[in-house]
Amino acid sequence: MFSQVLLMQLAVATGVTVLATGLFLAPLSAQLDDQAMRRALAIAESTASPRLAAELTATPPSAGGPVQVEAERIRISTGAEYVVVMDGRGVRWSHPDPAQIGRRVSTDPSTALAGHEVMEIDSGTLGRSARGKAPLRDAGGRIVGAVSVGIEYDSVRARLLAAIPGLLAYAGGALAVGALAAYLISRRLQRRTHDLAFSDISALLAEREAMLHGIREGVVALDRAGAVRLVNDEAQRLLGLGPEAAGRPLEELLGPGRTADVLAGRVTGEDLVAVQGHRVLIANRMPTLDGGAVVTLRDRTELERLGRELDSTRGLIDALRAQDHEHANRLHTLLGLLELEMHEEAVEFVTEVVGVHRATAEQVTEKVRDPLLAALLVGKATVAAERGVSLRIAPESLLPDRLVDPRELVTVVGNLVDNALDAVAAAPGARVEVALGTRGRTVVLTVADTGPGVPEESRELIFTEGWSTKEPPSHGKRGLGLALVRRLAERRGGSAVVAAGPDGGAEFTVVLPDALSDPEPSADPAPAAAEVLGEAAR
DSSP states (O other), X not given: OHHHHHHHHHHHHHHHHHHHHHHHHHHHHHHXXXXXXXXXHHHHHHHOOHHXXXXXXXXXXXXXXXXXXXXXXXXXXXXXXXXXXXXXXXXXXXXXXXXXXXXXXXXXXXXXXXXXXXXXXXXXXXXXXXXXXEEEEOTTXXXXXXXXXXXXHHHHHHHXXXXXXXXXXXXXXXXXXXXXXHHHHHHHHHHHTTTOOHHHHHHHHHHHHHHHHHSSSEEEEEOTTSBEEXXXXXXXXXXXXXXXXXXXXXXXXXXXXXXXXXXXXXXXXXXXXXXXXXXXXXXXXXXXXXXXEEEEXXXXXXXXXXXXXXXXXXXXXXXXXXXXXXXXXHHHHHHHHHHTTOHHHHHHHHHHHHHHHHHHHHHHXXXXXXXXXXXXXXXXHHHHHHTTOEEEEOXXXXXXXXXXXXXXXXXXXXXXXXXXXXXXXXXXXXXXXXXXXXXXXXXXXXXXXXXXXXXXXXXXXXXXXXXXXXXXOTTSOOSOHHHHHHHHHHHTTOEEEEEEOTTSSEEEEEEETTOBOOOOTTSOSOHHHHHHHXXXXX
């Protein structure tokens, strides 16, 4: 590639030098012609004196006459090719060739005899010359003839040719400087491109494009000012951008928030967690030499969901293991009562145990009509009981079976209840209360606990991705649950806030607009009652 670039630059420098030389020579020739014509006219004007006019009218034309003598003197002293004096009829009274005296001039003298000056390049008896003609006036101002002066054209050409070597010397110097600059630029380009040929660079570019748009990892390249230079297909999908994102500022595309801060480098570290929409992303940022940066993004949404499901599964397994021991104890108690032939007491014991579980399930399904959410709350109640926590549904709660996206509300309730159970764990008299209500098509959820609460200065930080007071689990990072809750609420145009609860703990309130579908015409006419209950729950 080095030789190709050098040859191209030398060709360009040579072409520019030749063009500049030609453009200089073209006006130079015309300029020299103009100078010669003006010089000839100046000689003619100085020759055409009243004294010469008097001699013209007083003497006949002859080789030894005063007009011929004066004209030859001026011709020799000025270096002109000829000085011709003619009368009003165009007859020569002077000429370098005495044989031409008395003859009519070979070119048209009418313009000069009419009183006008003439400058031209023309051919006459002495060949091609630069001419200047001036009218000859007597002392009274009357035109009695004209003076024609010629500068040999070969002398003009000689001046032009004499200027060419110097011009070529300058052009050669400029070409040498251009060649040196081309060599230095080519050498620098060779070092910067590692001596790769154009075909290699083209192949690398094609491979880079295929790799960037083919990998399942998002790549965002930023310039020094924070504008997007490149965003591959996966990054467009993860960030919700389009191809038109290139060239636009990061804040304009993503808006203010942690994701923009991570990509812009305002938050530093490795494997930084960011939530964009409903996706959980892991970002790593690498600065580049030109002041920009390259950010890689990995989608951890499914992994985090599976991790939360694994945590829930482990909790359920622990609860089932504890229930297994509890059921074993209850069976041993029942067996003892039967062996002691205390049959009535055994019946009462079984009725009481079954009634407690049935009452819990009936309480939940009576107030929460959606089967997925009801099943979640029943399971959470079992886990809470095994952990010594009382999980109850607020008496005024009522949620109809008209959820637009039940899984969305399951995520919100599951995260908030898990956080509440963790907050009140191992505390005497621990209690968690869930209130679910509606206002029209809006669902209002409140989860209150009797834990230590959330300090006022941390009530916004807890909704930030990656912020947590707990030890990270084995599968990844914490600090995502509440961030996802707020993102889900804000995506629907709602809100998620935390305040001090009535029992001194934390009270989370989530508002989800348009979370309910319109009721069927045959459904129970309970929207007004549900709206009142929802207002009370709020």
